[in-house]
């Protein structure tokens with residue numbers, strides 16, 4: 001176990017590519033943190049600098065308060081599992097997993113116990129005698145994970161470690177990785193571009209964009225208090241809806257519709273200087289209330305354009321009766337299934353309303 005700290009860390013590649021800019025955050029001993037963001041935003045580079053595989057251009061990385069900038073990956077005692085981290089193709093799966101233990105000088109029966117223990121947790125027992133060549137990408141990734149964590153490292157660094165697995169088994173593998181983390185009291189940093197994965201596995205998520213960390217927080221903090229519009233849209237599926245509105249008072253916002261101005265109370269307050277300003281209202285699809293005959297000064301008429309079944313839920317695409325005819329999505333339980341073309345009234349609870357001035361949230 002280890003506490004990891006990044007202090008104003010930068011990475012500039014040749015050709016003046018600024019891959020990581022001024023990144024600072026810490027990961028507590030025993031914590032599971034996901035680094036989430038679109039492709040090319042600097043996630044892998046950040047992880048590789050923590051691993052010691054990439055030189056740090058500026059800033060400091062500390063393990064348990066000690067600067068590790070100049071330590072090799074070996075000296076940092078980290079476990080690594082990268083998306084395409086090669087297995088030793090001449091060795092069997094068993095020997096691949098045993099290798100880091102033998103390097104540490106562990107003896108025969110202890111090695112055997114450990115290999116079988118980790119193989120059981122990550123479900124590779126039945127392929128221990130096989131060689132990596134000929135295994136599916138998903139199986140190779142499992143073996144890779146086994147080999148990474150079997151020697152109980154200070155810090156476990158995983159970069160898209162289950163991306164080659166079938167969609168069907170991914171949820172199961174996430175649960176196994178999380179169990180491993182909990183059972184072994186690991187400190188884990190997990191890179192992914194998949195918000196579902198980050199949300200389901202991590203204690204906290206660091207959301208990155210354009211080489212910078214935009215926000216680091218629990219799922220709850222990121223969901224309810226995104227620090228900008230990018231974070232608000234990147235986390236949540238379907239993504240947050242945006243509507244044009246106007247701030248009426250420090251506690252109310254209005255939306256102009258064919259039926260007149262509809263007013264909504266939001267929770268919290270905005271600064272007096274915003275009163276009268278045009279504003280973007282953000283509403284998550286999961287937080288939209290919909291009724292069939294609810295016309296009122298605080299409900300908006302909408303027509304159902306499309307309904308998509310998603311197991312227990314239905315994603316509904318609606319066209320609003322506001323002045324822009326905004327198209328939005330709502331998620332409702334399958335037992336509330338409306339018909340295409342039907343007219344409904346939409347309501348928003350004060351807690352569901354997010355307000356943005358350009359990129360920045362203004363509610364306090």
Ligand code: ADP
Pocket residue numbers: 013014017018019037038039040041042043044045046
């Ligand atoms: P992510 O993991 O979020 O997809 P990366 O950390 O791999 O992003 O890359 C961040 C940026 O750095 C990208 O613009 C990428 O093209 C660039 N980059 C990554 N590795 C190198 C390298 N070895 N040399 C030059 N540029 C690189």
